[in-house]
Amino acid sequence: MQHVVIIGNGISGITAARHIRKLSDCKITVISGETDYFFSRTALMYVYMGHLKFEHTKPYEDWFWEKNRIELKRAWVKTIDFEEKKLYFRIPNEDDKEAKIGGSISYDKLILALGSTPNKFGWKGQNLRGVQGLYSYQDLESLQEITPKINHAVIVGGGLIGVELAEMLHSKGIKVTFLVRESSFWNAIMPSEESNLIAKHIAENHIKLQFSSELEEIIGDENNQVKAIKTKSGEIIDCQFVGLTVGVSPNINFLKLPQGNMIGREKPAFILGVGGLKLNRGILVNEYLETNLPDIYAIGDCVEHENPPKDRKNLEQIWYTGRIMGETVARTICGKPTKYQPGMFFNSAKFFDIEYQTYGQVPNILSEDFKTFYWEHSSGKICVRINYEANRKAVTGVNTFGIRMRHEVWDEWISTKKTIEYVLENLPKANFDPEFFKQYEAEIMEKYNQETGSNLKLKSKKGIFSKIF
């Protein structure tokens, strides 16, 4: 019987384990040093805010694993001997800082599902007490511990996790200042209207947004506890907490050889890590999620795709891509080699009270071949943007704030290249808001008609009946 070992019990590793179990009878072991059981990282904020308890973030009950013959092991993998096909452990919570080796395990096939780790860019003071990112269960614990001591918090880096952290601290009545390097919020991803809409809503929640301001250093007191930060422009802001949310990177440090080789853009496209494993920013994999070493696969956040699928980036650290990679690699391992094909891009998030969804491609800056149509409600909290090809008018992507849209319908419209007119006429079909919610399709249509001088009329109704034509 083959022994498949998976390092990482996040969404990617666990999905792989579940699907391998469905497809085969191999022995499966999942290893993680973070927690005993799989939990949903995306819900850490809700635990902190008291919407849920940690146990609610576990998508499967604890008996599930034994019943499905998935062995769980709580340990940190210290190193891997790819030739001997063996892993060596470091047991967590060991007092011994030397991290002595605590046993080993052999594998026939190994899946690396290591996740990410929050970026730290070598700032002075980045290791002070009260400075942290938000990624792991341990991050949540340490944040909970210092919360009572925080009056003022500074968050560095305006992305999704930064907003979540701001909302979390705000829920405890803590004053929050948000340092954003760019001139508007998340504008590396968002077109300016959406970016402004989010910024307005964040400000409405009494979070102080400070644009075009960059962290210079973090200043500590005599107890190594953060007491202030200094920005590049020399401003000093007193604070008891600094949240570093400047993105995440693949968690592959233990696979790198100790030569201190930082990888920059000018360096070669890859370096060789432990045992000759090809790494760049992440673990390099081909379409089948295979690494350059036999029987070693990598999935989830820690992966860098050598040849990413069309319209996909080579690093995509999001929940469902991890899930899909887990499903895909399970097939490959169980004798049915399958390519990673995540299909059309989609994602969603929530900024305080405003929900956001996106389908297809909505870049922050549009090339000349595309046009865009944008509608915003007078409340300033609801908007829809639809991008389409300039010549054929086929829709290519949508951003929606404050209106839920049906994934299935947009997937269909974009992949079958429906025109912007068709989409607007049938927009109610994509509406996924609960019953009785106010609908805005007529208003949206009106704006399009005005802008383009057309005279389109709504052709369908909201509801599941008209889901597919």
Place this chain on the structure above:
Amino acid sequence: MIQKLGLIIFIAAFGLFVGTLGMNDYVLTNKILEKNVKADQLVDAQKQFASMFNKNYSSLFAFAYDLTSGTNTLNNTYDAQQAWDKKYFEDTILAIVKDSANGYLVENKEIMFLLTFGLAILGAFLLIIPEVRKLAGIKNNGIYFNPAMNRKWLGVLIGTFLILFYVALYFKPQYIANWIMIVDPVSRLINGGEASRWFMYGFLYTISVLIMGIRFIIKYRHSKYQVIRTLSIMFFQTCIAFILPEIMSNLNLPSADLKNMWPLDYSFFFNYRLDKLIAGGTFGIFLLVWGIVLFVVGVPVMVYFFGKRWYCSWVCGCGGLAETLGDPFRQLSDKSLKAWKIERYLIHGVLAFAIIMTIGVLYTYFTGNYNLLGFIPTESLKSTYGFLIGSIFSGVVGTGFYPLMGNRVWCRFGCPLAAYLGIIQRFKSKFRITTNGGQCISCGNCSTHCEMGIDVRAYAQKGQDIVRSSCVGCGVCSAVCPRGVLNLENAATGTRIMIAPDILLGNEMLK
């Protein structure tokens, strides 16, 4: 600030309300006995209670206790003599206590009403209304840090209070006679008479639904579904369940809660009620037919089109209390597979019990025979059901356990009507909760806040529609989902996705 004041006022009013049980003096006189007991009981009663005559009690508890022991002794003798029709029931004892009371409360019911109910309502509003200052949206911050909403000391305290309240209400109302007296002014206003214990309960129930309904509406004001649904619940409780029956009885018509139906209304086919309806002329017959049509035709048709939610979270009184007063406790329902198993056995067991009991009762009604199939004693079937299910399960456990097991304990584990509605919803209904492609991030908000203990996430994360007999369609899972994954919808029955797709939308690998 205002909210703190509100809390203080509320606690003070509540404290006073509890304290009223210590008010008044109680003196039993021969006259009071003569007024309240039947002629054939009087001699025995006078003998039994001679020692209490004209004795001044300053404690309600001591007085009610002595009175109750006396009636227990009498009841024991009557049992021995098989003179069951002479036995004392709670309501007689309660009436004697009320007549024996005198003092500040008796003379100043209006003032006491204002100081207890009035101030409590004021306090509650001061506590609830300022919430509108927060931005509209899901605001569940801190519920798991709150000692009331997390099975901590305050939750246990509230649960204990509710349980004691229900035990007293159903079985020993004489011990809470003062609470019943306090609402006399309201009762007089509405029906001209003194308050019965059921009037007091109905009044308390209705204002709980109204006040906590307003709280719910404010909390979910960004969701029109929640607002309309809650207004509906408040309307049905206030007008149809509380006021209308009072009006009917004022008009000397047989009174009924028009939205309540068998088998929840388990005594619908009891002989005394059937007799009353039949004696009630055309209107009585109308009520009888209405009651039967509701559950024979109304339920299947409405559940087919809208799911059981049309009743459970839009109309029903038990559901109404759960959705309003019980909302702070919704997250406490057990989501485990084990709980689901227990739920299915229990609720269908109760439904079977209700059906057999009702068949027995009707059999006796039509044949005069007290033994169904020759060996099932229908009378004890009836009284066992009334005691175990009607009082203990639906009241004491159903509401008393809100802070311990969530707000739908009764609806989920015990209600025979919910079982019946659920069977139709599961097998023949257009209703389902649709999941939105691959957007679920398995965060668990939906499951946690599902009052029926449905593990919604288990379905959502694999792209399966939620089709569960227990789902009451409250829509809160959809409201709390941060990724817009869930939607309550009605469409052709065949389009419900009952088996999870092999791969979710967004994954283009070959099937």
